[in-house]
Structures are given as structure tokens and as C-alpha cells.
Amino acid sequence: MDTSEIVDKVLRNAAEEEKKYKSIEVKRDVEVGIDLGNLLTCDPNALDVKKYRVKKEEYLASVARDATQLLFNQLWKLPVHRVEDAITVKLPEPSTVLPREKRVPKDKPATKWEQYAKQKGIQKRKRTGKVWSEEEEKWIPRYGYKSKNDLKKDWLLEVPANADPMEDQFTKKKKAKQERIAKNELQRLRNIARAKKGKVPGVGLTPTEKPDKSLVNKSIHLSKHSTASIGKFENKLPKEPLIKNLGKRRKFDPVMGSLKKEQDLQKSILDGLSRKKPEINVTKAVNRQIREEQQSAAAEKREGKKGGKGKGKGKGSRKAAPKTAGRKRTKGGGRGKKR
Structure with missing residues (x-):
């Protein structure tokens, strides 16, 4: 080429x-x-x-x-x-503003622990989900099922030296776990209420917008009566006022009173008892009656079919007489021939 x-x-x-x-x-x-x-x-x-x-x-x-x-x-x-x-x-910054379907999400407010950690400079450490168990010689979960703190896993617990030997340590450990769960749940609800700027639940009395002197007295009364002696041996301040009528008191009617009021009371009790008679359910009764009639009719029909099987076979189709026919019982209970 x-x-x-x-x-x-x-x-x-x-x-x-x-x-x-x-x-x-x-x-x-x-x-x-x-x-x-x-x-x-x-x-x-x-x-x-x-x-x-x-x-x-x-x-x-x-x-x-x-x-x-x-x-x-x-x-x-x-x-x-x-x-x-x-x-x-490397792309430059965009120059066209694109519309959003939803608004820009707001930053979540920091919890009480996050604020404390930021103030103290505590850094969050990421820990693995499993830890090495020296007893079992294998990796086990850090929390939850089959973990080191699993209640079902401990079949034997050591009784502390200063504890009551008759105390159930399993019940004590289970109760402590329930208290921890309740405490965490309370803290979670507090964080939600604080984020929504609502009332934060506390111990004793819940905070109010305008607290007054009566609420302070009630808080002192509840704190003193929370002891085992119900505040009997609690020390008082030098000029502490005597607080009365803070608890709920039951009210009873006087023993001697109006006879007409007593009659009305007894009459109302009797009327209430008479009204508590069982009511008849007409629909249920009618349905039950119809069902019974249908069952009886079906039973009669089955018996009629069984009785009509021997018809039309001639003279020899009569039923045989029972073997005891022609005999009668004596007074002694034996059977004798008919004379």
C-alpha cells in the first residue's frame, strides 16, 4: 500500500x-x-x-x-x-440558592449533662459494645442481655459483711436496677420539658410560676414528714411557725343528727340495691329457645328414621319378645315360672 x-x-x-x-x-x-x-x-x-x-x-x-x-x-x-x-x-461554593421542601432543622438544646460536660471540659469517649470477660474467657455485651450486669446470669451473690444475712440480695439488686431505670426516665422527661420550656418535674412539689408562702410551708412540711418518725424527732428553727392543717382530713357526719336525713340515706341505699336486679336479655332468651326447639326437632327426626327401618318386610318382621316374658318375680327376689 x-x-x-x-x-x-x-x-x-x-x-x-x-x-x-x-x-x-x-x-x-x-x-x-x-x-x-x-x-x-x-x-x-x-x-x-x-x-x-x-x-x-x-x-x-x-x-x-x-x-x-x-x-x-x-x-x-x-x-x-x-x-x-x-x-x-474541588467544587467551589454554589451560587444558586435552591428551595427547600422543609425548613432548616434547629439545633437540639443541650441536656443538663452536656452543659456540665462542656463546662468541665469532659470529652465523650466512644466505647465498644463488647468487653472481655476474664471469667468466661470470651467477649460479652457491655450492657443488656447476657452482659456482666445481667440479673439472670448471677446465680450466686456474695452477702456484704455489714448487711443483714437474712436479706435477699437478688431482690435488692433487682430493686436497685429498677430505681436506676426510673431515675434515667425522670431525667429524660426533665430534658424534654426543659427543651420545650415547660414545667420541669421535681422531687416533692412541682414548680409553679408564682410561688407563695403557703407553698414554701407545704414543702417544709413534706420534707420533715418524709422521715421514719414522720417528723416527730426533727429539729425546729428558732422562730419557725407551727404549721397546721396541711394534710387531707376525712370528714364524718355527726353521730346525733336529723332523723329525716338518716331516713333519706337508708332509703337511697335500699333504692340502689333494688335497682341492681339482673336484667333479662330478651334477644338472648329468644335465641336460646329457638336453638333448643331446633335441637329437639332434629332429635325426634333421627329417632323416627331409626324406628322405620323394619317396615315392609312381611309377617316375620315382628320384634322378638324379651327372654324374661312369661316370668314374674317372687317376693324373695328370685324368678319363678308363671302358673
Whole structure:
């Protein structure tokens, strides 16, 4: 093959390749807006209506291809970084503000422990979910089922030296766990109430918006009467006032009173007892009666079918007389022949 033929072949292949693949240079009458931060291309040029009506899908695909090519041309102008075997670029800040479906979420308010940890500089350490057990020589969960503190796992508990030997240590440990769970739940509810700016539940009396002197007296009364002696041996302040009538008291009617009031009371009791008679459910009674009638009719029908099986077989179809026929019992209980 001559050199001229080789050149012609190469040029023909290049022309075919140009027809197969479009050029990376795209020309637009109006400048296209490109937002590299959002990888967005806005093409304000008008569509060719004639081409759109002739070949709708192909025309739209070509317009989308040109817009994407302009976007990639701008991306390759950014500084390139190689990460292992991949080539990456760092996108700039977006210039187009996109609308949100929902509002921007607010930061959750810090809990009481998070505020304390921030004040003291305590860093949160991430601990694994499993720990090594020297006794079992395997990895076990840190908390929950089959963990070291699982109540079902401890079949033997040591009684402390200063504890009552007759005290049930299993019940004591279970009660302590329930108290810890209740304390954590109370703290969780406090955090929710504090976040919603509501009333925070406390021990004793719940806080009010406008506390007064009576609430303070009631709080002192409850704190003193929470001891085992119900406040009998509690020390008092030098000028502490005597607090009375803070608890609920039961009220009883006087022993000697109006006779008519007593009669009305007894009458109301008797009326209440008479009203408590059982009510008859008519629907239930009717349904029960119908069911019993249907059952009895079905039983009679079955008996009639059994009795009619021997009919139509001639004279010899009579039932045989019982073997005891023609005999009668004597006074002694024996059976004798009929005379």
C-alpha cells in the first residue's frame, strides 16, 4: 500500500470519528449560566420549533448533551487532584440558592449533662459494645442481655459483711436496677420539658410560676414528714411557725343528727340495691329457645328414621319378645315360672 493510500485511509477514519462523536466546542448565541457548586447549567437560548416538531426526543437529547458538555468544559478548568487511582476536583461554593421542601432543622438544646460536660471540659469517649470477660474467657455485651450486669446470669451473690444475712440480695439488686431505670426516665422527661420550656418535674412539689408562702410551708412540711418518725424527732428553727392543717382530713357526719336525713340515706341505699336486679336479655332468651326447639326437632327426626327401618318386610318382621316374658318375680327376689 502506498503512502498516499495510507494517508487517505487515516483521513477517512478521522472524518468518520468526527461524525460519530461531536466536538467538545459548543457555540451558543446567549451565554449559558453555569453553577459549578450545584453542577447546574441554565441555558436561556430559545428552542428551534421546527426541529422540535420533527424529532422531539433527538432534539432534546442534543440540547441536553451540549449543556452537559459546557459544564464539563468548566469542570476541567478547575485544579485537579489525584486520590489513589481517581482524578478529583474541588467544587467551589454554589451560587444558586435552591428551595427547600422543609425548613432548616434547629439545633437540639443541650441536656443538663452536656452543659456540665462542656463546662468541665469532659470529652465523650466512644466505647465498644463488647468487653472481655476474664471469667468466661470470651467477649460479652457491655450492657443488656447476657452482659456482666445481667440479673439472670448471677446465680450466686456474695452477702456484704455489714448487711443483714437474712436479706435477699437478688431482690435488692433487682430493686436497685429498677430505681436506676426510673431515675434515667425522670431525667429524660426533665430534658424534654426543659427543651420545650415547660414545667420541669421535681422531687416533692412541682414548680409553679408564682410561688407563695403557703407553698414554701407545704414543702417544709413534706420534707420533715418524709422521715421514719414522720417528723416527730426533727429539729425546729428558732422562730419557725407551727404549721397546721396541711394534710387531707376525712370528714364524718355527726353521730346525733336529723332523723329525716338518716331516713333519706337508708332509703337511697335500699333504692340502689333494688335497682341492681339482673336484667333479662330478651334477644338472648329468644335465641336460646329457638336453638333448643331446633335441637329437639332434629332429635325426634333421627329417632323416627331409626324406628322405620323394619317396615315392609312381611309377617316375620315382628320384634322378638324379651327372654324374661312369661316370668314374674317372687317376693324373695328370685324368678319363678308363671302358673
